[in-house]
Amino acid sequence: MNVFNPRILEACIRDVTARLTDHQKASVLLHALERLPAEGGSREIMENSVQALLKTNGLPCVDLTKALILRAKTRLVAGYRTSAQQDLHSVLTLDPDNQDVKDIIHSQHLRPEMLLREPNGPPRFSIEVWTQIALFLPKRDLKSLLLVPHPVSRIASQLLFREIDLHLTPLHEPTGIDSGVSFDDASDVDRDLDNWHHQRSADILTRILVDPQFAGQIRTLGIHAASHDLSQSLAFQVGMLLNALPKLSNLRKVHCSGSKNLILRAVRCMHKCIPKIQELSLELADPSVDIDIPRFKHLTHFSLTSEGGDPTTTHIFIAQSRDTLRALAIQNSCWHFPADALSLRQLSNLEFGGHLTTEMFSEILSNGYQLDSLKLSGSLECSPSPLFRQHRSALPFLRHLHIRITSLNRHVQDRDLCPSISEFVRHRTQLRTYHLFLPCGAENRRIGFDASTWGVLPALSQLRSLAMTIPGDLSLGLAGWLVPRNVSALVLDMEGAAVDVVSFLKQIRPGIPTSLKYVGITNMRIRSVQVVVEHGFPQVRVVAIGQNVWSVIKGRSAEFGSSDALRAGRSVEEARQVSDISVEQWPYRRVRFHRKEWLELMECGDAVWRGVGG
Structure with a gap:
């Protein structure tokens, strides 16, 4: 032939x-x-x-x-x-x-x-050159370019609308925060702003339906809705959404928060019309429910946040996607780790919030060879210190570690836990993020939590983000000097330290790294954020107290501040530095939906958790 x-x-x-x-x-x-x-x-x-x-x-x-x-x-x-x-x-x-x-x-x-x-x-650049330039700009600069009478404004519009958020119901802001500081006018929700977001979402959905080119450029979609719709407009918005989803042919990343009915209808529509979804994040607003998620053949990132319910259907879905999954996040305080459904050797990012058991620690430390970030939180129901000792060299590529133990089972007695964790991280010079939150009080001795837990920090020379609970026996003056010099984001959990705010700030301030740009303080009643900046962290750009966030603005307009500082016995230079500083609180919507974008804009990107969603 x-x-x-x-x-x-x-x-x-x-x-x-x-x-x-x-x-x-x-x-x-x-x-x-x-x-x-x-x-x-x-x-x-x-x-x-x-x-x-x-x-x-x-x-x-x-x-x-x-x-x-x-x-x-x-x-x-x-x-x-x-x-x-x-x-x-x-x-x-x-x-x-x-x-x-x-x-x-x-x-x-x-x-x-x-x-x-x-x-x-x-010289006049081509559209392709302008597009490549605009790809490196943050969203805030892209929004400014919309006002420029130049072809680059159209490019900025296209890039901005690659990621869209739809708010289908009014936002209910919290009226109080456990930190002792509340949002301004939080009890009086801005209905005009709610109406603006409602109208904007309807306009975007209409544009998707009538403009195929606009629909084709969308890559990321966020859907936000409450579990109960008091305005009675959700049914109409959901109808528009289900008609618009088939038009999003290039959609790759989806986040959906709301009731089970909304999420289930949206996910089934996407499975039918957009099978190439790669990242899926679901946040169930209804407690004690489970959801049957259809399989997406190209899914690489999956995140589920819920409370209660039966984990069987979720485990089946994870087992069906185990060959393609590279990042997984599950947050449910009532669930156990789905060890049998996972292929841990293929995961690079893992987050789990639930019951922390021996089986979970053994599976992660034995098979999580490729993990780059690991986040564990929940109730400790075992004694994992022997596993940390046995697998001291496990997870060789780990760069981001977060451990939060919310409570201890009454049978847990593991006094070697904190020392074993310290030995586990001691020689990991590549570690960039280290978060360790532990219960305090009488439970300290049961897990070996004391000042020696902070002693490992100077060995982590490349650390950029640090968040830890301060034990009661740690000298606050020493704590600042133990923080690695390269840290730019610091969060201090003050649950175990009974000390006055001003005294705490004055003691810790001398040793704080000059590179610090973000500071957070939890479990401490603070009446004035200005005091935190003036007495403890004048070099930072962002301050977080509990769930509230403030930007630090430096200027020379507060003349009365200098006189107040001079009366307090400060020098002229100290008084001038204090007068240069003011703070501006972030609106609740910015904290809830745009925190990552604004932190990066304020050069505080190290404060963003680099996990499944980061």
Whole structure:
């Protein structure tokens, strides 16, 4: 049988051209480009090939003009007339009487004087170049570009609407926070703002339905709704949402929070119309319910937050997706770790909140070889210190570690727990994030939590984010000096330290690293954030007290602050520094939905947990 393999021609061409000089190779490439059709998606090939020809040293002028003319024709077909005119101008510079250029000018109805005139302004970049520049800008700068009368404003609009959030119901803000500070006017929810978000969500859904190009550029979708709709508008919004979801052909990342009915309908619609979802995050507002999630064949990131319910259906879903999952987060205080459903060797990010058992620790330390970030929280029901000792060198790629023990089972007596964790992290110089929150009081002795737990910190020289509980026997003056010098985000849990606020700040301030930009304090009643900044952390840009967040603004407008500081016995320089500082509280919506974006904008990106969602 006579069988011809066309790949033989490609191999022969490659072998022949390998023996040619650069000029001969350029001639062969130019000969091939002349036979390449201008249509049919060959523009990238033409652009790369002509760019290679232009960079060839000593190329004849005739070949240069041919290459530029070929690229100009391809650009005209693709609609890039400005860049095509630049190529034609370059040809006329080399050969003013070129007949091919004159034919193109006549056929495209171009004016010769436009090509011959030297531009007086700055160089005009192509849309592709502006797009690449805009990709590096934060959202705040992209929003500013919307007001610029330039093509870059349209690019900014497209990039901004790659990620959209839909708020389908009014937001109910908390009226009080356990930190002792509450949100301003939290009890009086801004109904005008709720109405604005409601109208904005409806406008976005309408745009998706009528504009396929706009719908095709959306990559990330956030859906937020309460479990009960008091405004009676959720049914209409959900109907629009279900009609709009099939239009989002390029959607890859979805977060949905709300009732079981809303989440189930949205997930089933996406499974039917957008099977290539890669990241799925679900937050159930209804307690004690379970949800049957259909399988997504391309799913790599999955997150589920719920309370109570039966974990069977969730475990089945995880087992079905174990071959593709690379990041998993489960938060349910009533559930156990799904060890049988997971393939831990393939995971790079793992978060679990629930019952912390021996089986869980053994499975993670034995098989979590690829883990880059690990977050564990919940009630401790075992004594895992022997496992930490046995697997001291496990998890070799771990860079982010978070452990929060909320309570201890009454049978737990593991006085070696904290020392074993310290030994586990001592030689991990690659660790960037270390969070350790432990119960205090009478339970300290049961898990060996004392000042020695902080003694391991100086060994973690590359640490950037630190969050720890302060034990009662730790000297506050020493605590600041134990914090590694590279730390830029620090969170202190004051549950075990019974001390006055001002006294605490004055003791810890001398040893705090100068690189610190973010500080958080929990479980301590603080009446004034200004006091925290002035007495303890004047160098930071963001302060978090409990669940509330403030930006630190430095200026020279507060004249009365200087006189108050001088009356308090401070020096002139100290009084001037205090007067330069003021704070601005973040609105609840910013804390709830845009915390990561604003922290990165304030150069506090190390305070963002780099886990499944980060």
